[in-house]
Amino acid sequence: MNNAFKNRPAGFYVGCVSGAVALVTAFYHLGYSNAVGDSYNIVPIILIIGAVISAAALLKDIHFLNIVPGVCYISAFALYLSSQMGNISAKLSANGVGATGTSLNNLIAILVLILVATVLAVATCFMKQKKA
Numbered sequence: 001m002n003n004a005f006k007n008r009p010a011g012f013y014v015g016c017v018s019g020a021v022a023l024v025t026a027f028y029h030l031g032y033s034n035a036v037g038d039s040y041n042i043v044p045i046i047l048i049i050g051a052v053i054s055a056a057a058l059l060k061d062i063h064f065l066n067i068v069p070g071v072c073y074i075s076a077f078a079l080y081l082s083s084q085m086g087n088i089s090a091k092l093s094a095n096g097v098g099a100t101g102t103s104l105n106n107l108i109a110i111l112v113l114i115l116v117a118t119v120l121a122v123a124t125c126f127m128k129q130k131k132a
Helices: 008-037 042-059 063-083 084-091 106-127
Strands: none
Touching: 008 042, 008 063, 008 106, 042 063, 042 106, 063 084, 063 106, 084 106
């Protein structure tokens, strides 16, 4: 396993960071959604699947597979945004109360983290993952 991380170019580490950000976001989302009673568990599942595929693609040197985590992450972003539009619009309106007591700051944080993971996953597709 030590040999898998030796002498790797930046693209490998960018891919690792994208998977790590996705995992952190998935567990943050699970904890937050359970705390406010707004369980929408498909988003963390998609993020975890994307992170696992990212790790498999990087460790097995399957370069074409690196686009799949980006697709998973952007689909998780779209699903989460569409599921939370009622809460976001309620927070931005005059009453400021969402349907489940959610926090606009936490919603935005989750969306930003998913976008960061997506950008990093797409960027790793255009970078080298192993030295020639």
